[in-house]
Amino acid sequence: MRRLFWGGVHPPEAKEMASAAQVTVLPAPAQVVVPLSQHIGAPAQPLVAVGNQVKMGQKIGDGEGLCVPVHAPVSGRVIAIEDRPHPGGVRRAVVIENDFQDTAETALTPHPDGEELSPEEIRSIVREAGITGMGGAAFPTAVKAQVEPGQVDLLIVNACECEPYITADDALLRAHPGRVIDGARLLGTAVGARQVVLAVEDNKREAIALLEQELAGRQDLELRVLPTRYPQGAEKQLIQAVAGR
Incomplete structure (x- = not known):
């Protein structure tokens, strides 16, 4: 049974134009x-x-x-x-x-086996990469992930885009579903979460199909498909819909 939050509205989505666009790497300026x-x-x-x-x-x-x-x-x-x-x-x-040479810093290399990283190592990598939240506060992610063992029972990854016109999460999920899942799992390890849930609204049909394909046979992350309505992506409403809290 799907949980719901009380209330909510259904504004026109107006996502058609943006959702047809692809994630694109733009040329760097001079x-x-x-x-x-x-x-x-x-x-x-x-x-x-x-x-x-x-x-x-x-x-x-x-x-x-x-x-x-x-x-x-x-x-x-x-x-x-x-x-x-x-x-x-x-x-x-x-x-x-x-200089348009794209000479890369050799110290900046991917970690091939994330499964072997400890929570402390993940937080250190996140910090050194300069990763912050994308909200208005831009809070450092490594600091937010610094929690005492046993404090986090549930990590919810919010991929609900309930606002009209907005399609950035949808585009990311369609372009890189595997990377999103890997990132969610690593963050779950960093905070010691016993359960990791990726929450998506049911209007993202292509993204949902790709995520289900990536998650086939895996038990370390749950995909939770929620009804599309505003403000499904808001913190309190999302927690209510996913965890009933």
């Missing part, structure tokens, strides 16, 4: 501005100086406390470290002139 404030908490401090050559993926900023590293998105030369416009006002940023 100059990139990398803010050192990309998360809640203390801004990163620059680890490079004007005139330095940097590689794609190289750490160019870091700090102590509630802070995550910032990385160069392209290879090239640092031409300025200065205040630039930012969603939070004006913030310090590293400006890089792109």
